[in-house]
Amino acid sequence: MGYPGKNHKSYQTPKRPFEKTRIEEETRLAIEYGLRNKREVWKAQSHLRKYRKAARELLALMSSSKDQAIFDAKKTELISHMQRAGLLGPDADIDNVLALKVPAHLERRLQTLVYRKGLARSPKQARQLVTHGHIAIAGRRVTIPGYLVTRAEEAGITYDGKSPFVDTAHAERTRITKPAGPGAGVN
Incomplete structure (x- = not known):
């Protein structure tokens, strides 16, 4: 734990810093959406990564859990949260959460x-x-x-x-x- 008033990094930098295709894609997104720097692309990726992780945990819960009601409640909560945020449409499912791309967030x-x-x-x-x-x-x-x-x-x-x-x-x-x-x- 750290000092709660201190801001912490809300993104992860790429593992391969000089990968040509990734750099070109990030540059295209930064120009298209008028971003200040590529850090904003990385923040969007981290944000979507959290949603995908929650969806994968739900799928693991579904396969191991005996209680279908808990799975349905958590699935409904995740999907309704993302629909309110505008990231998913009205008839979305867990597969749509896993298929989200960075432009949807931007x-x-x-x-x-x-x-x-x-x-x-x-x-x-x-x-x-x-x-x-x-x-x-x-x-x-x-x-x-x-x-x-x-x-x-x-x-x-x-x-x-x-x-x-x-x-x-x-x-x-x-x-x-x-x-x-x-x-x-x-x-």
Whole structure:
């Protein structure tokens, strides 16, 4: 155990630091989603790794447990948690948890959703708008680009009331056009 007030690393670095295909894939994701560095990709991988571990433990519990009710309760809890987070669809199962990929997690970040909703011209600008306090969720300003937005909060993403972007005649806002779909207009 350590000092509880100290922040601890929330990711694992790659075991092979100079693997060409992994580096290219991480670079592609960092550019596509406007990430600050590859550490954010590693955080997403670690986050999904925890969900996959829980799913594997559930499958092991199912094969060794005599009580089906405990398995069903834990399975329902895990899947409903991931559905609320927006990582899984309405008719998901344990296999869907195991099949999750990093882009599914990156799509739930506030920075990405701001760009997808057309509030910014690029993922990098979306990151800047969030960091500078121009974006609010349900009237509450959020300044963390990596904030994971739940399905319930997704509809409440707008410009903050005190932001100059609220004015539709703002010079930068007139240049912003809504992207056609996921991955569209990515530089």
